[in-house]
Amino acid sequence: MxxxxxxxxxxxxxxxxxxxxxxxxxxxxxxxxxxxxxxxxxxxxxxxxxxxxxxxxxxxxxxxxxxxxxxxxxxxxxxxxxxxxxxxxxxxxxxxxxxxxxxxxxxxxxxxxxxxxxxxxxxxxxxxxxxxxxxxxxxxxxxxxxxxxxxxxxxxxxxxxxxxxxxxxxxxxxxxxKEVDVKDLRTIVKEVIRKKTEGVDLSEAKIVIAGGRGVKSAEGFKALYELAELLGGAVGASRGACDADYCDYSLQIGQTGKVVTPDLYIAVGISGAIQHMAGMSNSKVIVAINSDAEANIFNMADYGIVGDLFEVLPLLIKEIKLEGSLVS
Incomplete structure (x- = not known):
């Protein structure tokens, strides 16, 4: 060699x-x-x-x-x-x-x-x-x-x-x-306080469930976490959801947040602002759930569900749980 x-x-x-x-x-x-x-x-x-x-x-x-x-x-x-x-x-x-x-x-x-x-x-x-x-x-x-x-x-x-x-x-x-004398550091980090969700790392996740303003509250994000846990994925968010205090900014996906390229990206209550699209547009398969049939996210989605996410998500979670119980 x-x-x-x-x-x-x-x-x-x-x-x-x-x-x-x-x-x-x-x-x-x-x-x-x-x-x-x-x-x-x-x-x-x-x-x-x-x-x-x-x-x-x-x-x-x-x-x-x-x-x-x-x-x-x-x-x-x-x-x-x-x-x-x-x-x-x-x-x-x-x-x-x-x-x-x-x-x-x-x-x-x-x-x-x-x-x-x-x-x-x-x-x-x-x-x-x-x-x-x-x-x-x-x-x-x-x-x-x-x-x-x-x-x-x-x-x-x-x-x-x-x-x-x-x-x-x-x-x-x-x-x-190998021994290297690491010295003369102008900056030394004494402690790192991590503020992020447990589980799969968002930037490396194969499946990402992302919520937007349409999720309406921090309480609304609980269904996203449940779905992510069932699928072995990670939860993300649009900047709008982060700005509204529905979740932490560590979950933000977009031009000013994280860039993700999962195998499956499920956008829940996300309209599809160009800044958000910049962070997830290279996902292999994109699924959008939104009550607005004219939402921009549907222009990029491979599959779309026009409907109330508070009705769609529980049905999706129930179906996945049923499939899991049948397999086991």
Whole structure:
């Protein structure tokens, strides 16, 4: 293996985010013959996530544990990534287009004077050249970035777009614990207070149930949570619902919120403002439930139900429960 590709594993409350495995699949698409090296950073107990990266396709892993890595800072992560990159000299670096990826990668790219392809949803090749596909204009169009120059490729990939390689628990590889003196940080995060719903991570969920102003209250969101739990999905919201205090802003989907690309997106009581559409337009299947037959959401929906959501949702939940009981 002559080339090396460095992929960054991202921990969330001690567990690897799903996009970490997707970076490995992206690296395989970039160069199937390259050696894939996974980097995992944290303050302790990194052997398990490093092994999981290998089981999902990485050839070997590097772990860096330090007390200054207990919570993310761009300086701390940047110091580790820079040192590992200089030592390994990879031909490409791939990281998830998460809040951390969006923050740290531009700084490293600038320092190393590298180009950066951000928010890629697909990787391919045309005439022997690497092609990245990424959305532009709030998801209304896509552009292809063709890499012509020789040098290190640096890219972030949008979660839930490149399928991870199936886990092989029998797969093994070398795990090296590397020491990096993470120091001189101008910012240290003492404590992180998380304000989000339990369960599936919204940005990586395969199924999203999103509510809008039509849900009318925080009480109205309870049916969405029940449906999401039955389907193994996550709950999201439009900005209007968040502004109205029906739910927390951590659930907001849209141009100024999270971007999601689930297999199934169920829009409940959402009219379909362009700002909201920018955050969910690339969902594979969109189902809309709205009492207004002229609502803009129906122009994008694959399936639509014109009706009172307070009548439709209980029927849907009842049917799913019935199907589940019949299967069990």
């Amino acid at each position: 002559s080339e090396k590709i460095l992929v960054i594993g991202e921990l969330q409350q001690g567990n690897l985010r799903k996009v970490s495995y997707e970076t490995i699949a992206a690296a395989k698409q970039l160069d199937g013959d390259a050696e894939i090296i996974a980097l995992v950073m944290g303050d302790s107990d990194l052997q398990t996530p490093a092994n999981e990266m290998i089981q999902h396709g990485a050839d070997r892993a590097i772990t860096v544990a330090h007390t200054n890595l207990s919570n993310y800072t761009s300086e701390g992560y940047g110091q580790v990534m820079m040192e590992v990159m200089q030592e390994e000299n990879p031909s490409a670096i791939i990281m998830g287009h998460t809040s951390i990826g969006k923050d740290v990668t531009p700084k490293i790219a600038s320092r190393l004077e590298l180009g950066l392809i951000s928010d890629a949803v697909a990787i391919g090749k045309e005439d022997g050249q690497v092609v990245f596909t990424r959305p532009i204009y709030s998801g209304k169009a896509f552009e292809k970035k063709i890499i012509k120059d020789e040098g290190v490729l640096f890219a972030t990939i949008r979660p839930n777009n490149i399928s991870a390689i199936e886990r092989d628990t029998s797969r093994t590889g070398d795990i090296m614990a």
